[in-house]
Amino acid sequence: MTVTELREAHVVLLATGGTISSRASGTAGAAVASDTGEQVFASIGVPASHPVRVVDVFRKGSYLLTVDDMVVVCAWIRKALADPQVLGVVVSHGTDTMEETAYLVDLVHDDPRPVVFTGAQQAADSRMPDGPGNLSRAIAVAGSPQARGRGVLLAFAGTIFPAAGVRKNHTTRLDAFGNPDFGTAGWVSDTGEVQMQQAPSRRAPLPLPGVGAGSPRVDLIAAYPGADSTLLRASLQAGAAGIVLQGTGTGNANRDLCLQIADATAAGVVVVTSTRVEAGAVVPRYGDGGGADLSAAGAIPSGLLRPSQSLVLLSLLLRLDTPAAGIAETFARRGMLPD
Known part of the structure; x- marks a missing residue:
């Protein structure tokens, strides 16, 4: 686990793997989640909109995740938000099951501070990876006062979606997500300018199951x-x-x-x-x-x-x-x- 301690107001990056952390592995060259959270964060190559503390949760392709793994992500988010200096949380995650984990977190999220999921369609060692830009924009959203009180969001290719109803709607395109029924929540520019639409009412959160919930x-x-x-x-x-x-x-x-x-x-x-x-x-x-x-x-x-x-x-x-x-x-x- 990698944790960079910060005493000032900051965003927490919870790294879970996915394409944003993947590189070619073995003789066949298949992409495998391999980069640490610190490596993923360092890839943005420009100063982040807010100070960032990095925590490695696990390093998996999201097609490998179970619902129990997703509950673990929920618990790490609650742990991060226990620090009053945290402005918000970014979860770097594989796109295959991002809609599931983001929705589970949204169902149990009981804090006005935003949680923002993001990832990549192109691996970290590809010629033009999209992960660094997505991560940089997600950090801007997580630290933005405009994103408070909106629950869990998904920021991808400049568009911000509410977690409920979001889905991956293209296998390879860089703008891989859509939300045809619940719509978009806003937009974020390459320079970190956040624009949010009017916030709908939030439903009361559900409890987070305990360790013995089965x-x-x-x-x-x-x-x-x-x-x-x-x-x-x-x-x-x-x-x-x-x-x-x-x-x-x-x-x-x-x-x-x-x-x-x-x-x-x-x-x-x-x-x-x-x-x-x-x-x-x-x-x-x-x-x-x-x-x-x-x-x-x-x-x-x-x-x-x-x-x-x-x-x-x-x-x-x-x-x-x-x-x-x-x-x-x-x-x-x-x-x-x-x-």
Whole structure:
């Protein structure tokens, strides 16, 4: 762990790995997270907008992370914010699952100071890495008074997004993220000038699970042409406490999946229906195995939350021993746009 102590007002950089820290490794040259947080910070090559204290949390590609790892990130953020000299926190993170970790942190974040996630699409040893610019801009956002009271943000390629609803929408493009339903929160220039839009109301945070909260299994099952309930049954047999169903359209499946979901919910398994569609809410509208029948079978519509963030919210609620009615109420509230 690398920690550079600072007694003045500063931003904390929590380094977790990802492409921003990756370099070619081995004979095949595959990129692997390898740079320390200090190396990632040093890569910006220009004076940061605010003094920065660096902490290495871990060094992983985000495709390797578990929900337990994400809870660890939440705990490190709380530890960093225990210091009153901290203006805000930046988390350098892989882009593959940044939307999941950022959303989990947002769900439990109980502090006006901003937490800003960022990363890179190009590895640290590429010809034109984008990580240094993204990090420099994220530091500016984390230390900006304008970003206070806005929860967890994601700053990438100059655009600032709220954590809720954000998703990676391009595999390789430098502006890799979008948020078609919840929109953007603002912009940050290459020179660190931050412009924020009007802040929506913040919902009350959920508790952060303790060490002994356990790790209930939550699986993601997709509906697709010709899908049967084989994978769903396998998930249940593996001990899943929760299922996120990636439906089609407005959140639809078929009769076979619907029957199995009715059995699962009757047995106490919590099932949430989301959709593979890019934008728009899950609306229980159709019968014959569609969304209306799924709701009748006990499945909970996710609203505007896509499968990735539905899985995070469901995992958190199960860790908190939330009853099914409370889970349904939480999805109804958090799956809609804030006031």
